[in-house]
Amino acid sequence: MGSRGGGGLVIGASVAQPVTPDQVHGLLVGGDRITASSLPHHTHIFPATGRPNAAVTLAGKPEIDLAVASAWDAHREWTALTVDRRRDLLINLADVVGAHLDELAALNVHDYAVPVSFAGTALLLERFLRHFAGYVDKPLGSSTPVDGSFDINLVERDPYGVVGVIAPWNGALAVAGSCIAPALAAGNAVVFKPSELAPLASLRFGELCLQAGLPRGLVNVVPAGPEGGDALVRHPGVRKIHFTGGGDTARRVLQAAASNLTPVVAELGGKSASVIFADADLDAAAMLSAHQGPLMQSGQSCACASRILVQDRVYDAFVEKFLAVVTSAEIGDPFDPAVVFGPVVSDAAAHRILSTVDAAVRARAGSLLTGGRRISGDLAAGYYIEPTVFGDVDNTSELARTETFGPVVSVIRFGDAADAVRLANDTSYGLNAFVHTRDLNRAHSVARRLEAGSVWINTFSDIAPQGPYGGYKQSGFGRTGGAEGLQEFLQVKNIRIGMGARS
Known part of the structure; x- marks a missing residue:
């Protein structure tokens, strides 16, 4: 500890330090920090003291539009790379995250005052990145015989393109690992919306994605409240949503996503x-x-x-x-x-x-x-x-x-x-x-x-990362982790090649 986080936040102090106006934590869109947006800044409060801890830029509809456009450009760049290059970049990202575990853990504490003894989700993020990097160059499709024909029948799995990932305040780095890692491995770009209550570790993760050599805009980090979240879910350029949070908010997400028939994965609450x-x-x-x-x-x-x-x-x-x-x-x-x-x-x-x-x-x-x-x-x-x-x-x-x-x-x-x-x-x-x-x-x-x-x-x-995680009943649908979690970020395509009669 004792290093400095993104935007000038002091890490390793016994209490959170208030920021000055030049220490605004901006959105990360297309590889750039954006500190001026369509909405007022959010004053982040450190729960252990009840005092201001940071000023955070919030994304509204214009910033979401910009992030989605940036993500589509990055998606095309990402899928133009060879699979071995994409695999190596994700492994490099895991290495970079591993080198910054203390910093990310401290930012987790600043985010929502989780004790540093429980702030190990940075390590979970590294493990998910390393695990799903291994899927990038593995066969994801198949071929099958076709009744009454000698045609070639291919079953392929394509990325959606741009996916929106909405994280709760109490586990943004865990969601980054369990959702962003497989989304990238599958070939997607991501617009990542952490809660305005806990955005600091997520923004630093976005910077580490750039440091690791990922294309600019492949992972956009846009802290937002309900207005930005609604814009993300309704955006016609977002092809799938992964939401983690409460049931009431999930109902609003599903209603908003229905406007474009956007598929949603939801990991919700529990009474275990x-x-x-x-x-x-x-x-x-x-x-x-x-x-x-x-x-x-x-x-x-x-x-x-x-x-x-x-x-x-x-x-x-x-x-x-x-x-x-x-x-x-x-x-x-x-x-x-x-x-x-x-x-x-x-x-x-x-x-x-x-x-x-x-x-x-x-x-x-x-x-x-x-x-x-x-x-x-x-x-x-x-x-x-x-x-x-x-x-x-x-x-x-x-x-x-x-x-x-x-x-x-x-x-x-x-x-x-x-x-x-x-x-x-x-x-x-x-x-x-x-x-x-x-x-x-x-x-x-x-x-x-x-x-x-x-x-x-x-x-x-x-x-x-090897185990699928998700709920029954009102605890949600869909899975993160394992092969099942990877499949959530892929869509199936059937290609049939007519071969004519066998000679």
């Missing part, structure tokens, strides 16, 4: 269950459930295990261990490597989460075991909320059914495996599920019956 069987290693299960639940990113994750289902006969023992982990978590300055729990993203988020807690207490959804208040003292200026645990929660309650997106979890009792599966599946979401047991047969049996896109057994949501 972590199922603790009596034979589990309770110490390990308590540690994993605490970090996958209220602690990691302060519960601000679509992968958050916010419903913890515990078998009756170990319920009390597990809760005791779980609360010990949660209440001993180090809270404070997110740049301190010892800190594991930071603030939520904004003052509005803090009020929303505390309102959810108050409503759950009034409704007697469960017993409040710990937390439920805003943290005062030295951290009062930031948006810190105590890790909050409710016990003996009714699975039909609003607390158990609505995604809180904050450090609030519900502990729920179950009897046998069938009861656990019923409770886990009794939700409109289906992104992740977690199972803790030493019984291999039970692990397989339960995992196969859980309605979730990913099931993690005796581990946390350790996303890897």
Whole structure:
């Protein structure tokens, strides 16, 4: 640490430093920084202090138009390169990202005050880039025989051309890896819209793409709010959208994309269950459930295990261990490597989460075991909320059914495996599920019956580029990662060559 980020942001300080007017973080379009746009600058607030941290240029419709045009020019340049050249450039990008991991991690902290101990999505970005670079020069098509003919029948897979990638504030670098890497490997150019709440690491990634030798405009980074996002989704030059975020925004994205019949991939929220069987290693299960639940990113994750289902006969023992982990978590300055729990993203988020807690207490959804208040003292200026645990929660309650997106979890009792599966599946979401047991047969049996896109057994949501990731039900559709994630950025073409009768 101790280097400087893009636009003059100081990296490695114990608190975020306010920027001066000459340190505006501009859009990255066609390889150029644009600091003057059709919209006013956004004042980025550092959630740990509640103080201004940066001035950020926002993209409106004119800037989106410029970015899409630039992307089409870069797409033509990109696909004119040989596959080995494109592969080598993506490998070089992975190397460049790898050389800047500390800087990107620090910018992640500045973005939304995630503790630096959890800011490892820069490493995930590097891994995705390196993995998908390997697909560039591999066969993606096939040929098949044709009934009643000796014709040559080719099945090819073409890029869409220009794709729009919309990232949430809580995981822009992870989305850059899981979406931009396969999009580029497939031959597309990208217009990347990070949230205005967390744009800094994404803008630096765009600069690293240029440093690695990628064509100017192949990756355009356009921080934007709802106006810019709507312009991107409605743009006739954008051939596919990949959206990561909440269900309400996804509905608006789908409605806007319908104007041009633009296909959309959506990774949405979750209300994931972590199922603790009596034979589990309770110490390990308590540690994993605490970090996958209220602690990691302060519960601000679509992968958050916010419903913890515990078998009756170990319920009390597990809760005791779980609360010990949660209440001993180090809270404070997110740049301190010892800190594991930071603030939520904004003052509005803090009020929303505390309102959810108050409503759950009034409704007697469960017993409040710990937390439920805003943290005062030295951290009062930031948006810190105590890790909050409710016990003996009714699975039909609003607390158990609505995604809180904050450090609030519900502990729920179950009897046998069938009861656990019923409770886990009794939700409109289906992104992740977690199972803790030493019984291999039970692990397989339960995992196969859980309605979730990913099931993690005796581990946390350790996303890897080799594994397809996405949701069931209202947690979305489409996948990132693996061969399935690459196919999302390719469209199928059939070419038939008439050969006439065999002589």
